[in-house]
Amino acid sequence: MSPMARAWRWFKEHLVLGLGLLVLVYMFVPIAVVVLMSFNNPGKSKNVYAFKSFTVHNWTHACQPAGMCHSVVLSLGIGLLATVIATIIGSMAAFGMVRHEFAGRSLANTVIFLPMASPEIVMGSSLLALFVATGFGGHLGFWTILIAHVMFCLSFVVVTVKARLTGLDDNLEQAAMDLYANERETFWRITFPLALPGILGAALLSFSLSFDDFIITNLNAGQSTTFPMFVYGAAQRGVPMQVNVVGTVMFVIAITVVLGNEINNRRQARALATG
Amino acid sequence: MARPGSKRYTGYLLLAPGAIWLGLFFVIPFYSLVSASLFDPNGSVLTGYHVTYHVANFWNVIKAYHGELWRSLWYAGLATFICLVIGYVLAYAIAFKAGAWRNLLLVLVIAPFFTSFLLRTLSWKLILSDHGFVVSTLRNLHLTFFMHNGHLLNTWFAVVAGIVYNFLPFMVLPLYASLEKIDGRLIEAASDLYANPFKAFFKVTWPLSLPGVVAGTLLTFIPAAGDYINAQLLGSPSGRMVGNVIQSLFTTTQDYAGAGALSVILMAVILVMVLVYIRRAGTEDLV
Numbered sequence: 001m002s003p004m005a006r007a008w009r010w011f012k013e014h015l016v017l018g019l020g021l022l023v024l025v026y027m028f029v030p031i032a033v034v035v036l037m038s039f040n041n042p043g044k045s046k047n048v049y050a051f052k053s054f055t056v057h058n059w060t061h062a063c064q065p066a067g068m069c070h071s072v073v074l075s076l077g078i079g080l081l082a083t084v085i086a087t088i089i090g091s092m093a094a095f096g097m098v099r100h101e102f103a104g105r106s107l108a109n110t111v112i113f114l115p116m117a118s119p120e121i122v123m124g125s126s127l128l129a130l131f132v133a134t135g136f137g138g139h140l141g142f143w144t145i146l147i148a149h150v151m152f153c154l155s156f157v158v159v160t161v162k163a164r165l166t167g168l169d170d171n172l173e174q175a176a177m178d179l180y181a182n183e184r185e186t187f188w189r190i191t192f193p194l195a196l197p198g199i200l201g202a203a204l205l206s207f208s209l210s211f212d213d214f215i216i217t218n219l220n221a222g223q224s225t226t227f228p229m230f231v232y233g234a235a236q237r238g239v240p241m242q243v244n245v246v247g248t249v250m251f252v253i254a255i256t257v258v259l260g261n262e263i264n265n266r267r268q269a270r271a272l273a274t275g
Numbered sequence: 276m277a278r279p280g281s282k283r284y285t286g287y288l289l290l291a292p293g294a295i296w297l298g299l300f301f302v303i304p305f306y307s308l309v310s311a312s313l314f315d316p317n318g319s320v321l322t323g324y325h326v327t328y329h330v331a332n333f334w335n336v337i338k339a340y341h342g343e344l345w346r347s348l349w350y351a352g353l354a355t356f357i358c359l360v361i362g363y364v365l366a367y368a369i370a371f372k373a374g375a376w377r378n379l380l381l382v383l384v385i386a387p388f389f390t391s392f393l394l395r396t397l398s399w400k401l402i403l404s405d406h407g408f409v410v411s412t413l414r415n416l417h418l419t420f421f422m423h424n425g426h427l428l429n430t431w432f433a434v435v436a437g438i439v440y441n442f443l444p445f446m447v448l449p450l451y452a453s454l455e456k457i458d459g460r461l462i463e464a465a466s467d468l469y470a471n472p473f474k475a476f477f478k479v480t481w482p483l484s485l486p487g488v489v490a491g492t493l494l495t496f497i498p499a500a501g502d503y504i505n506a507q508l509l510g511s512p513s514g515r516m517v518g519n520v521i522q523s524l525f526t527t528t529q530d531y532a533g534a535g536a537l538s539v540i541l542m543a544v545i546l547v548m549v550l551v552y553i554r555r556a557g558t559e560d561l562v
Contacts, residue, residue: 115297129310
């Protein structure tokens with residue numbers, strides 16, 4: 001290979017990587033803006049879409065905007081409950097589908113795929129139509145939001161856990177059975193620990209979907225206000241800078257959890273390789 | 276993959292809670308939606324709603340809102356295409372060029388999900404605002420043909436840019452999943468057989484990544500067609516999408532019949548497009 005070709009090849013290899021990294025940078029620009037704006041002091045100016053001067057006031061007085069922290073608490077509560085319920089019943093369904101035989105498998109697959117393939121506005125309006133038709137139209141609030149969130153998180157849990165389970169070597173389970181472990185022991189000592197990373201990933205995904213949802217929630221919330229609904233309402237009048245504090249904190253927590261997990265995985269892999 | 280000795284009904288029992296939840300709160304609501312679309316349009320919260328098989332609801336909403344419906348499909352289609360192009364570059368870079376950094380980069384792809392969707396969209400409002408660097412740079416470069424009187428905000432461009440941004444991870448993840456499975460030796464073999472890089476890409480890599488392309492375009496197009504946050508926050512009032520209309524019919528005017536009919540039409544249009552697309556792309560396993 002001539003030096004020219006070599007140089008061309010080097011350029012081409014790094015061109016794709018460079019372009020990919022540019023796309024990633026693009027994905028992070030708005031987040032950088034959120035972090036930056038959490039330190040913004042808009043002063044008397046009505047224009048909340050420009051950085052004026054630096055302050056930590058938004059961080060020290062995070063709960064100043066009326067109703068904001070209340071909406072965050074509501075979102076956290078619904079997020080946690082929806083995550084627990086969806087993760088448990090979704091993982092059960094995934095185990096059932098991968099590890100047991102039953103008729104109607106393709107029907108089950110379709111029903112689980114459909115919520116991911118429906119526009120949120122359609123799912124939200126159908127649920128609202130159901131609540132109105134059954135006389136719950138006047139009782140929209142915490143419980144109707146929770147029902148909706150578990151519904152749209154379920155499919156993502158089933159798909160994530162199923163992917164993990166089908167990737168597992170079932171020889172391990174066979175070996176445990178050969179060594180006279182009964183079904184229950186095999187499940188709790190072999191299958192479940194191996195599936196756990198998939199289940200935790202599904203839980204994390206559920207929580208972020210629930211905490212972030214606006215379209216379905218807005219239709220089924222009644223008088224309750226979740227954090228995304230608070231931001232949407234505020235956007236019509238002028239956003240308090242404190243919403244960026246909430247965004248920054250959520251981002252930092254999530255990144256810490258995910259990166260911590262990644263570092264832990266690397267350490268374990270290294271320990272296995274050397275040990 | 277049932278193990279011998281596994282009890283016959285365990286599978287059903289495990290599946291039951293999830294199936295019941297989805298049945299009650301996903302399948303049955305569709306029925307309610309369809310019946311709402313056939314309500315007597317004169318019903319209200321006070322007088323109640325009655326199914327009168329008022330099929331004219333459908334014609335009325337099509338007549339009134341075909342512009343918004345068409346605009347939604349057009350914006351979603353354009354945004355999906357742009358997502359495919361830039362998402363493919365990113366997924367390819369992660370799958371083939373990132374080496375040990377693969378997992379870290381994948382985490383970074385989903386990281387934007389952790390700041391609220393609405394906050395990210397509001398950030399775009401700031402980035403694209405008249406005082407932002409994007410507008411001033413474009414003005415300096417005289418790239419103003421897609422701007423409206425020198426503004427970027429409240430144009431179709433801002434809405435499509437917002438949709439592209441918000442749904443990009445839905446494109447990248449399935450693309451990555453299918454690119455990652457490709458055996459790199461196949462691409463080497465193609466170049467050993469004197470295929471140039473472009474030919475190797477279009478004859479080997481692209482066809483093998485098609486399942487990811489199909490899954491990614493669906494997961495981007497479908498939510499994008501129903502989205503209204505981007506149109507609401509970044510677009511102009513005359514550039515509403517069908518989601519805006521459905522939402523305001525439901526919550527503001529409480530015209531459940533019209534909103535139901537429009538939702539059913541949106542779902543039907545999307546289903547038909549998806550079925551045609553899947554048939555043409557020739558893939559059946561999506562999950």
